[in-house]
Amino acid sequence: MRIRDHRKDDEPEINMIPLIDVILVLIIFFVVTATFDARSVLKLELPRATGEDAKDSSRALSVLINADGRYFVDDREVLRDDIESLKATLAEVAGSDRNRKVLLRADARTQHQAVVTAYDALGQLGFRQVMIATAPEVRPQGKTQ
Structure with a gap:
């Protein structure tokens, strides 16, 4: 007579649920801690000028033009450099508010x-x-007006 063991054969198994949880937590952590500041990516050298600082530019729409002539509206890059693409992006970002102030920041080396x-x-x-x-004009030491 043959005696048979009725225990279930243990097959090795890798549980993927904890691994997926850890990966999702890491992805969320890196997305939250990443900085999405357009000014950190763009290196603009503003033209120099004398004058007064603007007092109320807090809600101004920001239009950046880098040295290569690429446009950025607030945090969005305009994909092509033609006027229609720029207008479409401006209209999309600004919405219907045409009384909004616009701050144009162009690199001094741009065309x-x-x-x-x-x-x-x-x-x-x-x-x-x-x-x-513009950037403030740098005055040599000792000269005053």
Whole structure:
């Protein structure tokens, strides 16, 4: 007579649920701690000028133009450099508020055509309060006006 063991054969098994949980927690941690600041990516060298600082630019729409002539509206990059793409992105980000102030930050080394295109797109959409950002002029030591 053959005596048979009725215990279930133990097959090795890898439980994936804890591994997936740990990976999701790590992904969430890295996404939350990552900085998404457009100014950290873009290295702008603003043109120099003398003048007063703008007092109320807190809710201004930010339009950045880097040295290569690429446009960034707030935190969104305009994929093409034509005026229609720029207008579409401006309209999407600004919504229907055309009284919103616009802060144009163009690199000092960018081509003049890129700045003119930005002004043209803003004018066609109806933005009338456009400010241009500049860096303060560096004065040599000892000279005063």
